[in-house]
Amino acid sequence: MVNNVEWKIEIRNRKGVFDPLGNGIKKNIKDLDISGVRHVNVSQVFIISGDITESDAKRIAGELLADPITEEYILYHERRSTNNERRIVEIAYNPGVMDPVEESARKAIRDMGIYGVKSLKTERKYIIEGNITDEDFKNICEKLLYNKVIQHVAISHKPKTASLGGGYKFKLVTVDIIGADDKKLMKISKSGQLFLNLREMREIKKYFRKLGKNPTDCELETIAQTWSEHCNHKTFRGIIEYKEEGKTRIIDNLLKNTIMKVTNELKKPWCVSVFKDNAGIIRFDEDDNICFKVETHNHPSALEPYGGAGTGIGGVIRDILGVGMAAKPIMNTDVFCFGLPDTPRKKVPKGMLHPKRIMKGVVSGVRDYGNRMGIPTANGAVLFDERYTGNPLVYCGTVGIMPKDKSFKSARKGDLIVAVGGRTGRDGIHGATFSSGELTHESETVSGGAVQIGNPITEKKLTDTLLKARDRNLYTAITDCGAGGFSSAVGEMGQELGAEVDLEKAPLKYQGLSYTEIWISEAQERMILSVPRENLKELMSVFKKEDVEAVVLGCFASNKRLKLRYNGNVVCDLDMGFLHDGVPRFERKAVWSKTIHAEPKKKSANNFTRDLMKILSSWNVASKEWVIRQYDHEVQGQSVLKPLVGIKNDGPGDASVIRPKFSSKKGIIISNGINPRYGLVDPYWMAASSIDEALRQIIAVGGSLNKTALLDNFCWGNTDKPDRLGSLVRASMGCYAIAKAYGVPFISGKDSLNNEYSVHGESIAIPGTLLISAISVMDDVTKAITMDMKEEGNLIYVIGETKDEMGGSHYNLINNSVGNNAPRVDAVKGLKIFKKMSEAAGQGLLRACHDCSEGGIAAALAEMAFSGGFGADIRLKEAPCDVKRNNVILFSESNTRFIAEVRKENRKKFENHMKGVSMGMIGRVTGKKDLVIYGLNGEKVIDAGIDELKEAWQKPLRW
């Protein structure tokens, strides 16, 4: 007879061992304004059940789970005691949430020769000592120690797992749609979390009425997934009646008329695959292509920042694994937008987490996933604005490299459908549809299932083996399971063929999933392959060798139907044509009109040192070193320019450069441009400026526009509202005009709409936020340049014209206004500047170069000076500027400008080379460690020590 015993093993620090985790929590408790906590102790609890003897349990605890030097174990029956001096809480994962430790710990126990473990769960135990109230304790638990979306307080000895064990008994469910009226249709959409609108529901009703039957739940879900904004981009592809300044025009497919139009018109021969696959692909060298994709993972990150961000990065990595025949991920980039970290707690909307907690969670989520995947996170940005408080933005991007001949795929009739990687669970149900709706205070309860915890090691194993299978040509096509799970992956791959799937074959994390849950689960770390039958054996052995699970689910057909069975019962039989082309096109109205903002009050003072300090200390400009250092930005050994540069490795680099092959000097530059504040003035010029910013960072590090491509990522409010859609249209038009004029194509993009948060029926939208990411091939990375000042006596130039363009600037921000003149882009002049600067870099004429962005010339100079450890003497009257105002020259954020450091001996050569470009020699690098800037009349307008400036810049986010 087999025994089933449950052992509870607590692993805690030995006395006297410093506990950094407990210490960190103590610090966070202080951030909650709760005092009185003397000590926090964190221990790990393992609950292991199965046929395990006491001596086995002791071996597991002593040899495996506890570190013999720093830890000790207790094997015991817990008595929970609580008094005011010592409080204990144990946090466990909710049923269905993946516990990443379970699989690996069970493997280790098997390695020890102990085979009886049936289940293993982990919990965190917190012991908080000090004098705090019940209310304080509750606050600490809820605000710091757990998130009810994925965790709960383990009350009883037994963890809450029982509800999962139940079996599932098949019962075919149909939804009465053909007899439903409009009200009922919308009820079906809402209660089923389908997020389909009335027109779409009517279309579905019409289709099934013609067939004379009701859809199964699985059919309806499949349609909802495929038609979701997330998967279908209905807004961008719809028909828009756009009104601006009284003029109305019809835009039939915004994407085709703006973003994609640039690419189609430029026809760059090095663009290999654009807007078709998971990511855009461009040529790298004779042997390889590179690809780039940026995704958003906003709503899950709002509810569960750690899991949301981790699965965000996991998802975009799978996008890259699913490009062509799979690319190897070689770099990550992450851009976040949060509410202000110092937001008063009472101003945080109900049901939302505090921005600081969201930020810490997101950063650690990206850290733990990206670092474990062994992909350097080498580029990014973090922005703050109070309108992101209810709806943070998390952009995750990945670059991949692949052999040239692996850039295209096509599944063939008769190929087997093989699922590889992680198992399917009840996690992530309704992610695709959920992300297409608005967040409310109920989101955490209604859509909690959409949020998951990822397991990066499962994805790492998958990556390693997948690339082996690719190189042996064992499959004909591949797609990631992202939003919509199997439903989207199989549906997409089989669009032109048809597919048959037996759902019971999918390996499950636990029993009890219905056929529909299996089909739409968005459980992480899974990919779908199409495999010719003759390759199956070899393919299976590639995965088996490294313990990766692979299972045949079905096969591709030729009848263009999607047929799903569960133990032989047909549960879905849909026409691929209707599924993919049946969605009614959106017809929407859009309006844009200029908003007039207040200008800042004129100041009489003529000393701007304080303004500069304030700008350097503003959340957006301040050093992000706290974030960057937590990311492994050097794994794979390819970094050439790291995110932090300068004499102390802590200055803000403009763009990251990597060389993906040790034997070649060819490199890749990645940069990004984002400035939602300009959008408050005019989204058109915001888009233009974002493109200019991304490109000038490429130029600033010594790159060129020759082989440079862009990605667009729109995060917008609810585009059902004409004003939100109007600004989206205007931003798209800006993208077209400027990208075209600069000759840089878009190769891929993404939109995340409905980024709104409703409080008491009022909807708060995020500022329309466009992230432009740029990727550029650099022929010789040894020509790269950093922004830190390098040698005393060198000359400092400003290149490009400064205009009175303070609208949306940081100078206005610190003076509590927005203003009305957002920076514009003159692409004719800009192109010339980019070309000349790129050539100057190639000729080795630039000792340092930095682009001017937030905070203008003054901030750029300060950053260059303190990063290099030098001072500078600067005269503003030499800067090309029509407006004779010191604050404009110092802080205007006009586009296409650089500060360059040039050696004296290269002066003539540089100035000759730059002929025809607006430029001024504004000063020189000094050894005095002071930044001194003289105004138009020769008076000192800024005078500050570089250490002081650096401290202002580093202090705000030194957490």
Next chain:
Amino acid sequence: MKKPKVIVLRTAGTNCDNETACAFRMAGGDAELVHINELARQEKSLKDFQILAIPGGFTYGDDIASGKILANEIKYKLNEDLKNFINSGKLVIGICNGFQVLVKAGILPGINAGSIEATLSFNDSGSFIDKWTLLRVTGHELRVTKCVWTRGIPGDIYLPIAHGEGKFIPRDKTVLSQLKKNNQIVFKYADNPNGSIDDIAGICDTTGRVLGMMPHPERHVLGTQHPRWTREGLKERGDGFAIFKNGIDYIKEKL
């Protein structure tokens, strides 16, 4: 002469395997990436190699503790093979996660065979750190470098760390004093980034042929990997290269 054969051991979560193999190849080695399953299933044998490298990464997610599950696996599946490998005069290097594995498997410091005499625990900061650090090669001034991997390396070298659990803690004072007495401390941080006892960044076993270190020498073999090459000038080779070269040269001389 035939190139020394290097086995770069990998498993789920290993992630510095390619660059480690690359560094050995640049130094004149014949490096091969081998999954631990291949050894356990006897498709490959340690016997066929002269250098074993356990590279960085997060093996098995660093679940339970960093390097622990791989250490456990090695203990139960490869213990004898590995002992024979070391006893036959061959070389072992564990970098970052590989160092954690060697320590937790009881191979390092190896003062008393098989017993756990030290650990690598959470950084004092409580979080992962990626940072360049200056390392003192201990004993070089007295020319008493015991470790074959660092012979002839003058003074300080500059390498990045990238870890969350790099704080070196010896079991007790006795272990620490033995480490010193035996010249087993190979690298010390000039500016201790993680709270390691006695600033210890890397140690070797009593033979000097098994090296474990938290910093990543394989991330500084090319000049362009240096964080300040644009300021200080581009060198052909980075500071970490000499470690790989020493390993390869030693095998060429001795075996």
